[in-house]
Amino acid sequence: MGKPTNGSSASIKKAVVERIAQKDDISKAELMAEFSLTSSSLTRLLEELTTEGWILESGFGQSTGGRRPILYRINPAHRYIFGLEISRIYSTLGLFDLGMNAIQYKRWTMDETMTPNRLTAYVQEQMDDMLQIRGIPRDLVAGIGIGAVGPLNRDTGMILNPLYFPAEGWSNVPLCEWMEERTGIPALLENGANAALVGEHWAYRGENLQHMLYVHVGTGLRSAMMSGGQLVYGAVDTEGSIGQMVIQIDGPRLNGTGNYGALEAFASVQALEQQARSQVKMGRMELAETGAADPEALHFPLLVKALHEGSPHMKELFSQSATYLGIGLGNLINILHPEKVILGGALINADDHYFDTAAATAQKHIYYASEYQPEFSKGILQEHAVALGAAVLVLKKMVI
Template structure:
């Protein structure tokens, strides 16, 4: 998915060819990591000679990738010139493909969000339907913001797995409401339709890219991201680098066994007593239906219309009304989630944990119950301290991170 062609017939350069010099890629990467940075700091950190750095900065400026942003504080001599990424160099699109809601965002080359839109993933949202919506919206944005094709840097996709990020194929995801989501060549199809480079990765990975970007000046090196919704997804950064396994393990967190003789998994081959069966939207809905069938009184009976099945939305609505049963069900799921989270902390020891997804954003009860449970079960607490957060991007983290994935690839080393 690297060599694409523009709509006017011109070849669209692969992402890494936009900055052909390895020294220029390294300097641009350093500038991107700061809001602004002085030439002296770049000289110290890069190890380049003054003449080489000057030439590289001129190369990046001439290409429109960076710009001067003023002068820094003087340390006794001339005030140093500051450099920053030039926001108008180009634009990247980021697509979040999730089971309940999918989202598209556009960011500029400085990583600032310009616009976003979301779609509910109903039983009618097949791959072809979503692709049509995405293509149409990107074309509308290109017209609205008057973006020349050469300034469309690329599209990143953060998707539910399993997937193959090298071939751009969503392989075998589970629990979509619409049919047709197996073996979808999403990358090739969108490259063909849009004529820009397309990159695919796990949605949890793109979310942690976004949250790492928002923390880039704070020195956070080891970060864990967990997305809790219809399923459970996780990603990890160690020493500032995203960890990829030998294969896409998008749903592996949900298979963590927390009760060996527990509930059977909802799909064949799943583990008995795994976290997915206790701490997901599915688990909450199953528990609510079970409790109502035993005659438990609840406001759920008043928020469900005649003939409707109990859904997560109904549980949250009852929770907002301080319903005892809804509070009990959500607290129980959050406690199980916290146990699974403690297991991750005891193995990975991140500095910061970002918790995202519908279970975290719909109500504070789940977040606080889960984090307090995890803290009480974390080994070496309180000497080992971890920061929990819902993140800076919230529901847009996957889409924003997918767009940032494209920008990151401008400075990636080309694989042999």
């Protein structure tokens, strides 16, 4: 983190609180090295934050020859933040304290009944239950961060026209407005891939990573990039554009839409389901091998079950999918040059071999591979990355 040299006292105060939240314990000298404040100004600021309850004195550090320095840490109970993931397969609500420690999670399936109205009502119920169980007053909740499938408009808090939700009604949903009306708590909206990357960046904060790539491989493909420790935004919300990367010019289209030969037609849950159904219909795979009653009932959970039970056909399908994903990853890495590549989503979590194959394939396609090799990871937070990342975004926007 570079030294802030200007900005209002409020913005510096906020930056100091955020920095203290990132550390278990931090001394005044460490803060002096990161912020352009005089010793007396920083002393007054730390006293003010302590009096207001944002931070606590947590003990004394090691002496470097003089008096042992006072250590500071965030006061976790001063505020609380909710983080919500809205995805096509699962959604997750998390409650976090000000240190971004998870207090409670609730995860549920997104089926054909989970319309926007039902989801907002359900989330309100879960929020109320969490606060009641923990004895947390509502006025201590700073906000709810939402990481959702795009495309969306972050400024208006609206989900626009996402594809492949099991339930109807997910076009042009003023999600933040609805959540605020139901809960009385300010809401912030970000696309899910960005929120996941922010969450994992927070989890890896001790490594001081500046350049990270996150790719979610589920019903569709989504990606996010961070450079210089900051999210990279385009002119429009484009988290799903990675799925339209052409890797075979004369290849198929997924559901008759998008580019021919796009990555999502080879490496996505939907692509796998379609390929498995085709294998059965052409007689290349026995239906009994999957446990489905008919080819159209072949959905992802059955494919994963057959894979884990040793189906050779399923192993081949998953391996091919992972190889194609690796080719797409190699293309992205050659353009973006991240330090760390985090892979998440239902396909990545279905089987360790999928992750290993995708990473190995990507590494083979990296230019200057002998001099540059990013680290591949499933992340620290994994299925909780979006919810925590959404909460971190509220922390970064919070008025101190």
